[in-house]
Amino acid sequence: MASKASLSEVDFSCPVCCDIFKDPVVLCSLHSEKLKLFCLEDKQPICFVCQTSKKHKSHDCSPLYNAVSFQEELKTALEPLQEKMKVFREVKLSCDQTANHIMNQAQHTERLIKMEFKKFHQFLYHEERARIAELKEEEEQKSQMMKKKIEKMSREISSLSDTIRTIEEELGAEDISFLAQCTLPDPERVSGALIDVAKHLGNLQFRVWEKMQGVVHYTPVTLELNTAHPDLILSDDLTSVRYSDEKQQLPDNPERFDSHRMVLGSKGFNSGTHSWDIDVRKNKGWDLGVITESVQRKGYNGYWHRSWGVLFGGGDYNTHAPNKPLAPLIVRQNPQRIRVQLDWEGGKLSFSDPVNNTHLHTFTHTFTERVFPYIRNLFCPGLVVFRIGCI
Structure with a gap:
């Protein structure tokens, strides 16, 4: 029985009794021989004559029943692989989602880190301004004190100059009573006039850190x-x-x-x-x-x-x-x-x-x-x- 592109029940019926063949035999369309072999190169069943032809002569072939059995084995082996592929795709999807979550976590955590350090920066900035303001205030106080001291010294020097000039003019005079009025105390040196550098720089880092504890909170346990x-x-x-x-x-x-x-x-x-x-x-x-x-x-x-x-x-x-x-x-x-x-x-x-x-x-x-x-x-x-x- 020759194979055709479209087969009807007539093609599989006995011409004598008209019953449909239970186990029809498919023949080669070229040589009308039973298809006993399977060409592994072209993936198709062939007959023994086809095997010796120029088209299939150099191809590897196996008995057709072996090929059918092999196909069944491949199908059996394919099912767990397909299941495995499904698992791998699910895990890959989970990994893709995790990778995206990692990126979002990192971005969110970076924002929080910057916020925390911004608090430190603000605290340190204000603390720096306060320390410098305190220094400037001391500088102003002591500069004013020295300015007044200098002005007083200038006045006393001027007065002393006038006195010296008067004495020089009266060197020949017999009346020296005026000398009793010319006594001036020695000028005093000003103590504590310099900037108290130790007050501003001594243990500065520790004192700022100690003060920072007011804005830094510690908990013995944080959540994961x-x-x-x-x-x-x-x-x-x-x-x-x-x-x-x-x-x-x-x-x-x-x-x-x-x-x-x-x-x-x-x-x-x-x-x-x-x-x-x-x-x-x-x-x-x-x-x-x-x-x-x-x-x-x-x-x-x-x-x-x-x-x-x-x-x-x-x-x-x-x-x-x-x-x-x-x-x-x-x-x-x-x-x-x-x-x-x-x-x-x-x-x-x-x-x-x-x-x-x-x-x-x-x-x-x-x-x-x-x-x-x-x-x-x-x-x-x-x-x-x-x-x-x-x-």
């Missing part, structure tokens, strides 16, 4: 922007966090929490003692404490097995620790601030109310890895602000 859940917005100085109804479009980087609305401190601790305060006024639901560096950031399960904290929600206080159930905590007066104190080597994590000077709870645990401060938002009213303050 790249760990914050997309529902949380951090302040520019990274010391407070609030909930947002609109989820931010942020990279899903490995450090970021995607289920719990929480954020970590920027610095972890694996030694020493550390303390920080968190303002929780007007917040209806919060969870504060420390969490291990190895905590699973994606999903809900990892957090509970890697954190120690005090939790407030629904008007009740509880404590939680790895592999332990929530434990009720009796708090007689709602705190405005929570102080967290960590003694890593001593294995103690304490919570207290610094305003009312009240101890709340202390965990004891042998810490074996770096832990980070964390803030977790439990409920989401219009505005929930947690601010980390100085102690």
Whole structure:
């Protein structure tokens, strides 16, 4: 049966019984031979006569059933590669988004750095003006003092000159009583007339730095922007966090929490003692404490097995620790601030109310890895602000 461009049921029917062939055999259109081979060069089935022809003689060929089997193997191998390609494209898209986010982060951070240094520049400029004004004031005072002293000296010199001239004229006179009226005290040298340079330059840098502390604020813990859940917005100085109804479009980087609305401190601790305060006024639901560096950031399960904290929600206080159930905590007066104190080597994590000077709870645990401060938002009213303050 010869192959044609368009085949109907008649082409596949028996001329005697008119039934359609169940397993029709396709023949070569050139030589009417069965197509038994597959030309690997031209990617088409051929017959044995075609293989010896000038067109295919130098081409590699394989049995047709091997080619069909090979095609099936290729299809089978192609599916996971296509899936892999899909994953790579998704990751590339994520990388493109992250690269754009990095650029935006850098531009925003640069603006904030310039703003902070502008404050320093303004402070130093005004301080410089004040110091120079003080110097000019002293210069004016002492210049005026010396001017008056010079004028007085000029008058006394003039008077003394007149006296000397009179004496010279009366050298031959017998009456010398006038000499008693010519006594003048010796001129006094002016002390403290020079500029007090030490007052203006002595420890100038230290005194300016000491004064600068009024405009420089230090907090023992700042928040790590790249760990914050997309529902949380951090302040520019990274010391407070609030909930947002609109989820931010942020990279899903490995450090970021995607289920719990929480954020970590920027610095972890694996030694020493550390303390920080968190303002929780007007917040209806919060969870504060420390969490291990190895905590699973994606999903809900990892957090509970890697954190120690005090939790407030629904008007009740509880404590939680790895592999332990929530434990009720009796708090007689709602705190405005929570102080967290960590003694890593001593294995103690304490919570207290610094305003009312009240101890709340202390965990004891042998810490074996770096832990980070964390803030977790439990409920989401219009505005929930947690601010980390100085102690």
